[in-house]
Amino acid sequence: MTMSASVQNKCEGVGIGLRSAHYQDILGSLPDIPWFEVLIDNYMNEGGYPLYYLDQISQHYPLSFHSVGLSLGGMEALEQTSIARLKSLIDRYQPALVSDHLCWTAHAGLHSHDLLPMPYTAEAVRHVAARIDQVQNALGRRILVENVSSYMQYQCSDLSEAQFFAEVVESADCDILCDLNNIYVSASNHDFDAMRYLEQLPVSRIRELHLAGYEDQGRYLLDTHGEAVHAPVWALYEQALQRWGDTVPTLIEWDNNIPAFSVLLAERDKALQISRRISGDPVCA
Ligand SMILES: [Fe+2]
Numbered sequence: 001m002t003m004s005a006s007v008q009n010k011c012e013g014v015g016i017g018l019r020s021a022h023y024q025d026i027l028g029s030l031p032d033i034p035w036f037e038v039l040i041d042n043y044m045n046e047g048g049y050p051l052y053y054l055d056q057i058s059q060h061y062p063l064s065f066h067s068v069g070l071s072l073g074g075m076e077a078l079e080q081t082s083i084a085r086l087k088s089l090i091d092r093y094q095p096a097l098v099s100d101h102l103c104w105t106a107h108a109g110l111h112s113h114d115l116l117p118m119p120y121t122a123e124a125v126r127h128v129a130a131r132i133d134q135v136q137n138a139l140g141r142r143i144l145v146e147n148v149s150s151y152m153q154y155q156c157s158d159l160s161e162a163q164f165f166a167e168v169v170e171s172a173d174c175d176i177l178c179d180l181n182n183i184y185v186s187a188s189n190h191d192f193d194a195m196r197y198l199e200q201l202p203v204s205r206i207r208e209l210h211l212a213g214y215e216d217q218g219r220y221l222l223d224t225h226g227e228a229v230h231a232p233v234w235a236l237y238e239q240a241l242q243r244w245g246d247t248v249p250t251l252i253e254w255d256n257n258i259p260a261f262s263v264l265l266a267e268r269d270k271a272l273q274i275s276r277r278i279s280g281d282p283v284c285a
Pocket residue numbers: 146179210212253
């Protein structure tokens with residue numbers, strides 16, 4: 001399956017995370033969305049229902065691929081079969097962006113559904129940067145790595161999370177997917193300044209932003225990606241656009257308690273309003 005000649009292989013403006021509950025909405029009305037982000041771990045099987053729909057959607061929209069399963073920060077060898085399958089999907093759909101997370105998800109043969117944070121040390125920088133380098137070489141392209149939200153910290157960490165993130169991407173020569181909700185959740189849970197975090201990231205490497213919702217558990221914030229974006233994250237988004245400009249593609253990411261597609265469109269509209277305020281110009285969806 002190849003992309004229609006009229007579809008440009010580029011992510012611009014405010015995209016939406018593709019979820020199976022919305023396949024019919026999207027293909028039925030072809031909404032004016034500039035791109036969709038695909039949770040590519042759900043498309044790893046040959047054939048079947050997900051690829052049937054992805055084939056059709058890719059005819060109309062640019063895609064980004066978002067992975068949760070590479071365990072870039074893990075201690076076990078990278079899973080070469082998964083990377084090879086990811087490469088075959090990249091060859092097939094030619095996504096504009098490919099990303100995974102700065103975390104570990106597997107150990108001793110067990111796989112976690114949580115994206116677990118790493119210790120923030122120079123040794124861990126070297127470790128994860130070498131693995132990102134392996135993945136980029138195997139895929140034959142640059143990837144983006146995304147910051148995760150966290151609820152615990154390692155006593156051995158001697159770098160801040162932002163310093164760690166910046167050192168990893170420089171050392172691996174990869175790009176940044178900056179999840180503003182995740183920064184806000186971690187900043188609240190660990191009592192650091194979210195804006196100070198943004199200031200420490202290398203601007204030239206920031207290729208995508210994520211916006212999502214968290215749940216307030218009282219003593220801490222839980223990153224559920226199951227609610228609308230909260231006011232403090234919108235405020236952080238506005239500050240980020242003021243700092244980085246409004247040309248970084250933004251994604252509305254909603255993974256749990258999936259709402260009607262119209263709810264995601266309304267979230268997209270809020271992001272566009274902020275973008276317009278920053279640029280002073282109308283922004284194409
Ligand atoms: Fe995210």
